[in-house]
Amino acid sequence: MNLIENDNFANKGVSTPPPPKGRAVHSRWTSRLLLFLMVVGPGVIVMVADNDAGAVSTYTQAGYQYGTTLFWLMLILLPCTYFVQEMVVRLGIATGEGHAAMIYKRFGKWWGVFSLVDLQVVNFLTLVTEFAAISMVASAMGVPPLIAVPFMALALIAVASTGSYLRWERATIALCILNVVWLLIAIPLGRGAQHPVRNMLLPTAPLGGFTSDAMFLIIAIVGTTIAPWQLFFQQSCVADKRLRFSDLKWERLDTFIGSVLTQVFAIAMMLAGDAARRHGMTLQAGKDFDPTVMATFLGTHGFGPFVRNSILLLTVDAAILGATAISLSSAWAYGEVKGWPHSLELSVRKAPGFYAIYALCVATAAGLVLIPKAPLELIIISVQVVAGIMLPSAIIFLQLLLNDKELLGERFVNKPWNNWVNWIIIILLFSLSFILAAQVFLQR
Amino acid sequence: MAVQVKTNQDELYYVVHPLFDEPEEKINADDLGPMPMSKSVKFSLYALRGYLIIMGLLVSFHVLSLAIHHVMP
Numbered sequence A: 001m002n003l004i005e006n007d008n009f010a011n012k013g014v015s016t017p018p019p020p021k022g023r024a025v026h027s028r029w030t031s032r033l034l035l036f037l038m039v040v041g042p043g044v045i046v047m048v049a050d051n052d053a054g055a056v057s058t059y060t061q062a063g064y065q066y067g068t069t070l071f072w073l074m075l076i077l078l079p080c081t082y083f084v085q086e087m088v089v090r091l092g093i094a095t096g097e098g099h100a101a102m103i104y105k106r107f108g109k110w111w112g113v114f115s116l117v118d119l120q121v122v123n124f125l126t127l128v129t130e131f132a133a134i135s136m137v138a139s140a141m142g143v144p145p146l147i148a149v150p151f152m153a154l155a156l157i158a159v160a161s162t163g164s165y166l167r168w169e170r171a172t173i174a175l176c177i178l179n180v181v182w183l184l185i186a187i188p189l190g191r192g193a194q195h196p197v198r199n200m201l202l203p204t205a206p207l208g209g210f211t212s213d214a215m216f217l218i219i220a221i222v223g224t225t226i227a228p229w230q231l232f233f234q235q236s237c238v239a240d241k242r243l244r245f246s247d248l249k250w251e252r253l254d255t256f257i258g259s260v261l262t263q264v265f266a267i268a269m270m271l272a273g274d275a276a277r278r279h280g281m282t283l284q285a286g287k288d289f290d291p292t293v294m295a296t297f298l299g300t301h302g303f304g305p306f307v308r309n310s311i312l313l314l315t316v317d318a319a320i321l322g323a324t325a326i327s328l329s330s331a332w333a334y335g336e337v338k339g340w341p342h343s344l345e346l347s348v349r350k351a352p353g354f355y356a357i358y359a360l361c362v363a364t365a366a367g368l369v370l371i372p373k374a375p376l377e378l379i380i381i382s383v384q385v386v387a388g389i390m391l392p393s394a395i396i397f398l399q400l401l402l403n404d405k406e407l408l409g410e411r412f413v414n415k416p417w418n419n420w421v422n423w424i425i426i427i428l429l430f431s432l433s434f435i436l437a438a439q440v441f442l443q444r
Numbered sequence B: 001m002a003v004q005v006k007t008n009q010d011e012l013y014y015v016v017h018p019l020f021d022e023p024e025e026k027i028n029a030d031d032l033g034p035m036p037m038s039k040s041v042k043f044s045l046y047a048l049r050g051y052l053i054i055m056g057l058l059v060s061f062h063v064l065s066l067a068i069h070h071v072m073p
Helices: A007-011 A028-039 A042-050 A053-066 A071-095 A099-140 A145-160 A165-189 A194-201 A212-225 A228-240 A245-278 A291-338 A352-370 A376-401 A405-412 A416-443 B039-071
Strands: A002-005 A023-025 B002-006 B011-015
Touching (some): A023 A028, A028 A245, A042 A071, A042 A165, A042 A228, A042 A245, A053 A099, A053 A245, A071 A099, A071 A194, A071 A212, A071 A228, A071 A245, A071 A405, A099 A145, A099 A228, A099 A352, A145 A165, A145 A352, A165 A245, A165 A291, A212 A416, A228 A291, A228 A376, A245 A291, A291 A352, A376 A416
Antiparallel strands (some): A023 B011, B002 B011
């Protein structure tokens, strides 16, 4: 905090000192709270958007198949996701540039292009799943997908193209706050606090043991919680918001709050799946688990239309949040590598390439979903496989960049304990990635 | 950034939103060029290449086996 002694002005005969810009408050605590509220955004958005439509499906399915027995995994993933995202916060604040630009500049053109292509492919496949979810929910609510999907795509393009970062951030934060409804749903759906808390604190084997299906779902949960686009998104978001060195502690807090929220909401989603299983929901032969079917089941089995409609609308909310964050991470990354103007603070006229990439991602994914008999199942499986394979490479670059003393200096570079934690996470991710590969390629 | 202004009567704190603050000088990666290839960096990048090659081969094997299965069920 900078201190200006106004007596100096009085001593020099200056009647009125030049007022510093910003909002004036009288209390130190109020100033800290106000500063935090100004900084908060990138951390909460990246974490809550991480619970996208695919995550809703994964978590509700985990609850349906394994009850509350996988809750301990959420507690383990909380620090993992925080530590990984905290690194991109430091990198973004120190350099004022995005993750794609850093890889390109420090590892050369080959790795730069590889990371960019890898990100664009995974992001596009994930985007298709977001629009597939919007289409499915629209059908379940009686709205024709031909109307709902293009409407959502246009809304997504409109909200990001206003030329104001703050406008986009406020709209997105409002969507994040809507997720609190998951907690309202979880209270009637849950079975008291004792059982879930015990399963969270004491790791237990999933119902039926560690079968290949259980391992696949555990890997899907890890892949959902730590995704490559999150690294690119938050660093670019921090850079676009022009966070200052002094904002680091507040952005860390923002990220921590976000990581707690994402796990709490995920647990609420698992409780919804658990309630469906306990009330006798069965899957039709040859059909995969579908959260829209689960919502309808719960609505007609004692929980009423509020629970049904809330779950359906929250799935759309998750898809919209995921779609805007993922499309932006693609557009920011492309703009950084190409050297184009790339900021939400710029108008469409001043950053045409950046907005064109954003709109292209959204429009193409939405269009693909509307094609009759598009291979959506194949795309959804491909997302899990490609993201699972590519995540370790994104984390390796992050770890190397955060140990780059020449770039970051002593202030921002990883401390030894950071490295220990991160190498454990990297080894864990590589191991899970190999298990996933073995399961998908050799058994299926 | 929060700026504290002290007068004889009162203390005032001015809080500035990052987007409306003066831009601060960041670390410039353009001046540094590519990262020096220390042993640990080289090892990490070689390990990553190996991992990607293994995964690429597994994907190719899987796609090929699916194609063969499709052609000759």
